[in-house]
Amino acid sequence: MGERHLFGTDGVRGLANEVLTPTMAFDLARAAGENREGHVIVGRDTRRSGPMLAAALMAGFNSVGIDTVDLGIIPVGAVSRLVRDTNALFGVMVSASHNPAPDNGIKFFSANGTKLADSDEAAIEARFFEGEPWLRGIGPKIGIQTVMGDAIERYVETISRPVEYSMRGMEFVADAANGAAFLAAPALFERVGATVEFINVDPDGMNINDGCGATHPERVARDANGRVGLSFDGDADRLIAVDEDGVVADGDVIMAIFAQWMKERGRLKNDTVVATVMSNLGFRKAMDHLDINVIETSVGDRYVLEAMRTSRAVVGGEQSGHVLLEDRATGDGLRTALRLMEVMASTGKELRELRTVMSAYPQVLTNVIVTDKAFEGNGTVVAAIATGERLLGTRGRLLVRPSGTEPLIRVMVEAPTESEAEEVAAAVAKTVEAELA
Numbered sequence: 207m208g209e210r211h212l213f214g215t216d217g218v219r220g221l222a223n224e225v226l227t228p229t230m231a232f233d234l235a236r237a238a239g240e241n242r243e244g245h246v247i248v249g250r251d252t253r254r255s256g257p258m259l260a261a262a263l264m265a266g267f268n269s270v271g272i273d274t275v276d277l278g279i280i281p282v283g284a285v286s287r288l289v290r291d292t293n294a295l296f297g298v299m300v301s302a303s304h305n306p307a308p309d310n311g312i313k314f315f316s317a318n319g320t321k322l323a324d325s326d327e328a329a330i331e332a333r334f335f336e337g338e339p340w341l342r343g344i345g346p347k348i349g350i351q352t353v354m355g356d357a358i359e360r361y362v363e364t365i366s367r368p369v370e371y372s373m374r375g376m377e378f379v380a381d382a383a384n385g386a387a388f389l390a391a392p393a394l395f396e397r398v399g400a401t402v403e404f405i406n407v408d409p410d411g412m413n414i415n416d417g418c419g420a421t422h423p424e425r426v427a428r429d430a431n432g433r434v435g436l437s438f439d440g441d442a443d444r445l446i447a448v449d450e451d452g453v454v455a456d457g458d459v460i461m462a463i464f465a466q467w468m469k470e471r472g473r474l475k476n477d478t479v480v481a482t483v484m485s486n487l488g489f490r491k492a493m494d495h496l497d498i499n500v501i502e503t504s505v506g507d508r509y510v511l512e513a514m515r516t517s518r519a520v521v522g523g524e525q526s527g528h529v530l531l532e533d534r535a536t537g538d539g540l541r542t543a544l545r546l547m548e549v550m551a552s553t554g555k556e557l558r559e560l561r562t563v564m565s566a567y568p569q570v571l572t573n574v575i576v577t578d579k580a581f582e583g584n585g586t587v588v589a590a591i592a593t594g595e596r597l598l599g600t601r602g603r604l605l606v607r608p609s610g611t612e613p614l615i616r617v618m619v620e621a622p623t624e625s626e627a628e629e630v631a632a633a634v635a636k637t638v639e640a641e642l643a
Contacts, residue, residue, distance in 0.1 A: 212334060213327040215506040215610030219302050219311035222255035226310050228262035234312060235266025235298075237333035240341045242272065244295030247354070249277035249285040251301040251386035251440050254411030255310045260300045263312065268349035270341050277357040281386045281442035283538025284361035286319040290535075291360065293317070301386060301441035304421050307412045313441075319535040321508045362394045365541050371551035373400035380436040380543075381426040383419025384409040387442035387540060394540055400547060402436075405429055415439065420446040420527050420539070427452040434550075434557045436543045443507075443537035444527030447546060449557040457527040458489040460546060462564040464521045464529070465498055467549045473520065474498065480513045480522030480530075482506070487603050487620045489525075492564035506610065507537050567602065568624035572617045572635040576642040579608035581615055590637035594619070594630045604630060606638070615642065 212218045218234065220226040239246065246267050250256035256279075264274040272295065277285065282299045289297035297315035305311070314322045314330075322330075343349065354360075373395075380395070380402050382388040388407040395402040405426065406418040418425045419439050426435035427448045435448035447455040455463075461479060468474040478499045481489060485502075493500045501517055503509040507530060510522040514534045523529035528537035531545060550557060581587045587606075594604045602621035609616060617635045621627035 212331050215508075216303065217299075217311050217313035217321075219305065219309060221308055222253070222259065222310040226259065226312070228258055231259045231262035231312060232266035232269075233334055233337075234330070235263045236270050236340050237330045238296060238314065239267045239270045239272040240333065241270075242295055245273040245275060245292070246296045246298060247275045247277055247285060247288055247292060247294045248298045248300065249280040249282070249357070249386075250299065252279055252384060252388065252409035252411060252414050253300075253302070253307055253310055253440075256300050259310055259312070263298055263300065264351050268351065269343060271343040271347045271349050273349045274351050276351060276353045278353070279386055279389060280357055280361065281390050281438075281538065281540055282313065283365070283443060283536065283541055284357065284390065286315050286536045286538065287361055287364050288354075288357060289315050289317060290319045291364065299441060303441045303443065304415055304419070304439040307414050307416065315536070319533070320511055321536060358390045358393055361390060362397055365538070365544060366394060366397045369398055369544060369548060371548050373398045373547055373551060375401075376547060376551065377401045377403075377433045378436055378547075379403045379405065379426055379430045379433050381405050381418055381438065382407045382442075383415050383438055383440055384413045385415065385419065385438065385440035385442060387438045390442070391438065391540060394544070398544065398547070403429070403433075420444040423448050423454045427454075436546075438539045438543075439527070442539045445529065445539040445542040445546070446527045447543075447557060449561055451558050453558070453561070455557060455561050457523050457525045457529055458486045458566065459561050459564060460527070460529055460542065461485075461521055461523050462489055462492050463549055463560045464531075464545060465493065466496055466563050467553070468521060469496060469498060475518045475520045478517050478519045480510050480517065480519050482510060482524050483605055483607070484525050484618065486525060486564075486566045486569055488564050488566040496563075505607065511536070567620040567622065568627050569618065569620045570624065570627040570631040572631045573609070573614045574617065574635050574638045574643065576613060576615050576638065578642045579613065579615060581606065581608070581638060581642060584641050586641050587637055590634050594634050597630055598626075602627065602630075604634065606634065
């Protein structure tokens with residue numbers, strides 16, 4: 207039997223109650239908590255399966271003697287911050303982020319608010335698959351469950367405290383994706399004084415990310431009417447913005463805005479930002495123009511975080527809208543939105559002007575469903591990639607990589623024109639499908 211894995215690039219994820227079952231959640235908690243001391247905080251998004259899986263997780267921790275604190279429905283950024291504020295052993299978020307409602311996931315956060323290191327995840331996996339016998343607390347050694355009734359208030363207070371500029375008179379539209387931000391976002395923006403109209407704040411357990419949120423910014427654009435739109439995803443770790451003209455500002459644009467703003471104020475540590483291999487070529491050229499160094503990492507905010515900590519960078523993130531700032535912990539869409547509002551307030555500029563810091567190259571992303579993701583060993587695929595790279599030369603970029611969470615190979619091409627990008631992407635994708643599907 208081959209090597210077994212639970213954790214992907216962003217926690218454990220799968221179809222709730224079929225792949226990701228309460229039994230799995232219970233045993234995962236036991237594997238993480240066994241022979242440890244302390245308490246664990248647990249948050250979730252609005253999925254129908256959330257209470258079931260959160261209850262199983264807390265019971266698993268309790269069974270090995272770990273107390274648990276239920277945060278309720280709350281953004282993933284709040285879990286990261288409250289781990290630190292409460293000196294918890296772990297923070298756990300029950301969410302499948304931008305995935306559809308039938309899916310769910312489990313993300314672990316370390317005591318310093320970051321996602322677990324690969325080695326820590328491997329240790330939990332090893333204990334999970336080892337199975338019986340489990341440590342079982344008896345009597346007073348059984349952990350207890352409590353509820354943090356003011357979790358949202360504590361989070362809002364923490365992230366709004368550093369804001370230096372007044373938001374009064376500023377108007378936005380925010381899409382909470384019927385997800386984890388539906389309570390916290392209104393509380394936050396009311397605290398800082400901005401005028402915000404909210405959409406998709408009526409979760410029913412099955413409408414999270416359904417045609418809305420960060421993966422569907424066109425939804426908030428329809429309601430913006432000349433205002434800036436802010437779109438969060440299911441667990442609110444992403445922000446995708448829409449400017450006053452209805453044009454999308456993705457994570458690359460937002461990072462470029464932050465990098466320029468902070469450099470102008472002497473606050474961009476080592477004149478460095480961190481981005482993944484998926485960031486647009488236009489972002490890299492904009493940073494070159496500003497004399498800002500770009501450190502490139504693999505896809506996943508954990509890898510961005512590692513590079514930020516090593517380089518002491520204070521801006522990093524992904525094109526998808528995960529942006530990490532000074533605390534170097536995890537993506538927090540609400541904190542990112544606050545920073546974007548700060549830039550607008552301090553400069554007096556509209557987002558459509560700020561976004562001109564970079565011009566994105568046309569980008570085509572094709573996902574190919576495969577049975578084998580190990581394309582590097584296939585000579586025909588490697589040759590097709592080499593041909594595509596020769597055609598693009600220095601004018602564009604070709605990236606082929608396996609998905610960390612799905613049976614896909616992603617083919618991404620950037621070129622001076624969309625037609626050229628589509629042509630190269632189609633040729634490579636056709637070869638990948640023929641060889642590996």
